[in-house]
Amino acid sequence: MAEIARLALTEDELQRFSKEAEEIFKLLERVKNYVKDWEKEAEIDETASVRPDKTEEHDYPILKTFGRIKERYLVVPRNL
Amino acid sequence: MIEELLRKLRSGEITPTEHVETIIEAIEEKDEKINAFISTDFEAARKRAKELEKDEKKGKLYGLVFAVKDNIAVKGFRMTCASKMLANYHPPYNATVVERILREGAIIIGKTNMDEFACGSSGETSAFGPTRNPRDLERVPGGSSSGSAAAVAAGLADLSLASDTGGSIRNPASFCGVFGLKPTYGLVSRYGLADLAMSLDVIGPIAPDVYGLAITLEVIAGKDPKDVRTSHAKLDVYSSFIPIEHVRVGYSESLFEGAENGVVKWTKRALDRLEKEGAEIVEVTLPSPWDTFPAYYLVMYPEFASAMQKFDGLKYGNVWEENGDLYGVIAKERGKLFGREVKRRILFGTLISMKEYVGKWYTLAKRAVAKLRHEYFRVFEEVDIIVSPTVPYLPFKLGERINDPVAMYMSDALTVTANLLGVPALNVPYGKEGHLPVGIQLMGRKFEERLLLSAAKVLEGECPW
Numbered sequence: 001m002a003e004i005a006r007l008a009l010t011e012d013e014l015q016r017f018s019k020e021a022e023e024i025f026k027l028l029e030r031v032k033n034y035v036k037d038w039e040k041e042a043e044i045d046e047t048a049s050v051r052p053d054k055t056e057e058h059d060y061p062i063l064k065t066f067g068r069i070k071e072r073y074l075v076v077p078r079n080l
Numbered sequence: 081m082i083e084e085l086l087r088k089l090r091s092g093e094i095t096p097t098e099h100v101e102t103i104i105e106a107i108e109e110k111d112e113k114i115n116a117f118i119s120t121d122f123e124a125a126r127k128r129a130k131e132l133e134k135d136e137k138k139g140k141l142y143g144l145v146f147a148v149k150d151n152i153a154v155k156g157f158r159m160t161c162a163s164k165m166l167a168n169y170h171p172p173y174n175a176t177v178v179e180r181i182l183r184e185g186a187i188i189i190g191k192t193n194m195d196e197f198a199c200g201s202s203g204e205t206s207a208f209g210p211t212r213n214p215r216d217l218e219r220v221p222g223g224s225s226s227g228s229a230a231a232v233a234a235g236l237a238d239l240s241l242a243s244d245t246g247g248s249i250r251n252p253a254s255f256c257g258v259f260g261l262k263p264t265y266g267l268v269s270r271y272g273l274a275d276l277a278m279s280l281d282v283i284g285p286i287a288p289d290v291y292g293l294a295i296t297l298e299v300i301a302g303k304d305p306k307d308v309r310t311s312h313a314k315l316d317v318y319s320s321f322i323p324i325e326h327v328r329v330g331y332s333e334s335l336f337e338g339a340e341n342g343v344v345k346w347t348k349r350a351l352d353r354l355e356k357e358g359a360e361i362v363e364v365t366l367p368s369p370w371d372t373f374p375a376y377y378l379v380m381y382p383e384f385a386s387a388m389q390k391f392d393g394l395k396y397g398n399v400w401e402e403n404g405d406l407y408g409v410i411a412k413e414r415g416k417l418f419g420r421e422v423k424r425r426i427l428f429g430t431l432i433s434m435k436e437y438v439g440k441w442y443t444l445a446k447r448a449v450a451k452l453r454h455e456y457f458r459v460f461e462e463v464d465i466i467v468s469p470t471v472p473y474l475p476f477k478l479g480e481r482i483n484d485p486v487a488m489y490m491s492d493a494l495t496v497t498a499n500l501l502g503v504p505a506l507n508v509p510y511g512k513e514g515h516l517p518v519g520i521q522l523m524g525r526k527f528e529e530r531l532l533l534s535a536a537k538v539l540e541g542e543c544p545w
Contacts, residue, residue: 005385005430006392006407007423008415017427023486024428027374028441031448034371038451 082292089143096129096143116227120190139184147237150191153272162206165417168397175272192227201491219475222255224248229256247495253507254470254519265502266311269304277383294319316530325358330463332366339472346511346518376496378445385429470519
């Protein structure tokens with residue numbers, strides 16, 4: 001049993017997701033080809049609900065408990 | 081169909097009670113096989129019909145029976161999102177769209193089955209069992225709004241409300257042979273919708289005809305103070321269709337890449353039909369959807385993972401069965417209550433949004449969306465509507481793709497663009513290959529739903545269902 005992203009996963013699930021990750025991220029890589037000759041800056045929508053580039057810690061216990069995941073709680077499958 | 085039904089209900093030729101009984105009979109007869117509903121409340125529907133009969137005000141949806149996707153809050157019904165996580169959650173309020181249809185005389189018969197938390201394109205990931213396609217019970221109805229489309233196709237509801245994040249209205253509408261509209265982002269309030277990806281989610285209607293889509297949109301569209309992203313844009317009378325003469329309709333060969341021959345054939349016939357009605361057909365250049373659609377997953381995964389954090393297995397009606405330390409119990413409950421596709425998306429969404437990947441995946445997706453916007457909006461200067469297949473292939477058999485996420489994700493290749501751009505798009509059930517429906521997608525500029533509906537109205541006459 002492993003714990004990733006606050007999910008208890010069995011060994012079978014871990015292996016399945018790790019294997020699938022290879023295929024899925026290969027699919028996601030296609031986007032790189034699409035933007036490779038695109039010189040303009042990314043238009044980051046500041047009002048978007050998720051801003052993953054802002055990961056600073058919060059001091060509020062409620063956020064630590066139920067809020068977004070902090071890096072220190074994450075475990076990444078080795079082959080990702 | 082819906083216009084005629086409304087006329088009969090308003091004139092008293094049929095009473096709402098009689099109509100509700102017809103629908104209940106159909107559900108009792110067919111839904112055991114189709115599994116379109118998670119919850120129904122026939123007594124509440126009968127009571128509502130009686131109340132409507134006493135009321136002198138006959139609203140725009142007077143006596144019409146609605147099914148509502150189970151990720152939209154309806155007071156009096158549980159709202160499961162087709163997940164064990166919310167199996168006992170009863171929302172204490174109505175979503176804005178629900179308030180609006182009730183104000184206009186709608187009757188809600190039940191909550192429809194769907195892919196768990198709207199994660200899926202086949203209707204197979206529900207914790208309450210898969211929905212079956214009413215056109216062929218061995219095949220999938222599409223997803224994620226599987227039950228909403230199947231219910232309308234099988235006559236188990238007049239109309240339904242559903243949500244669309246990457247094609248979840250249009251994909252099942254295409255597979256079930258009905259009409260489905262994804263409105264412009266911000267035209268319809270999302271208050272009361274369990275979010276999949278906040279920057280992409282939209283609520284829209286599924287209907288057996290274009291009038292059904294238009295009249296429902298007229299009721300649900302408009303500013304809502306409870307959803308800050310709703311627009312102040314002026315609303316149209318969507319059920320007042322306009323001639324499409326001289327409308328410029330674009331198509332791109334790239335949007336036919338990888339599509340089955342039958343699907344391409346019917347899409348080209350739809351273009352011919354629009355031309356006969358006076359539209360000008362223009363070939364345009366657009367990027368291959370196979371290169372661009374993965375950008376949707378890069379945006380959706382982290383937004384979804386973030387949205388799922390509130391589900392700890394304790395709130396929303398569940399009772400912990402596990403013991404131990406707080407974080408361990410949360411992980412165990414979540415591991416137990418979420419289905420495989422939900423876990424997959426949480427996992428990859430968390431991975432993409434990790435600190436060490438800042439500036440990699442999510443920024444890449446945003447760059448792709450910026451380029452996509454540039455390319456599509458340039459084309460929208462030349463043409464008013466872009467036509468393509470809705471799904472590149474026909475409804476497949478249950479179980480055929482469920483263990484292959486990449487193959488499943490490809491169902492969304494032609495629909496996700498409208499969500500990434502925030503523009504409206506709808507499905508028209510135009511052809512039939514054998515006994516299976518083929519859907520055509522019409523995509524337009526922001527807030528130009530009336531034009532899209534008018535073009536769909538032209539094609540409606542040749543719909544096989």
